[in-house]
Amino acid sequence: MSIWVIIPxxxxxxxxxxxxxxxxxxxxxxxxxxxxxxxxxxxxxxxxSLQRGPELCCTLDNVPLISKCGTLPPESCFFSLICSTGSFMVILIGLLRYAHVIEKHQNCVLNTAGLSTGWICAAGLIMVGNFQAIISL
Incomplete structure (x- = not known):
């Protein structure tokens, strides 16, 4: 068994x-x-952030969405690190899958489409992780 199985x-x-x-x-x-x-x-x-105690008065601005949790520091730094590392792993997994399929079936349009789609998704994840915007409704 190959060590590459650990990445996916x-x-x-x-x-x-x-x-x-x-x-x-x-x-x-x-x-x-x-x-x-x-x-x-x-x-x-x-x-x-000014409230204390077990009962917190929450507004719709404090809903725990993924993008809201990773907006303010210090958690924004860790969110950016996770997104960047995850996108690198998506690129690596897509490239390994592409090489594996091309070895078995030569050149295939679906294989190339899968590689490019994975890399587009990875680029989107990098954008989400590194360009967080504070949006107020």
Missing amino acids: ISLPVFTITGIWVVYAMALYNQHVCPVDNWLYNQSCEEKL
Whole structure:
């Protein structure tokens, strides 16, 4: 068995774990509300970062979306690292798959389309990870 088998397995393990770590960092820094808080209010007196105690008044701006969790520092740095590393792994997995298929079936249009589609997705992931924008509704 080849050691290259570890790369496709480690991609989802690494990225899913990393996204949960980013969420935990954003929750610890009170940049987002907990997932189990389903009561969002439009009129809270204080910002989330100024509130203390077990009961937090959350607005729709504090919904724990992936992009919201990775917007503010310090979790934005870790989010960017996860996205960049994940996109590199997608590029590597796509290239290894392309080489494997081309070895078995010579030149195939679907194989080339799969490689280019994977690299386009990886480029999009790099853009998401490195150019986070704070969007207020």
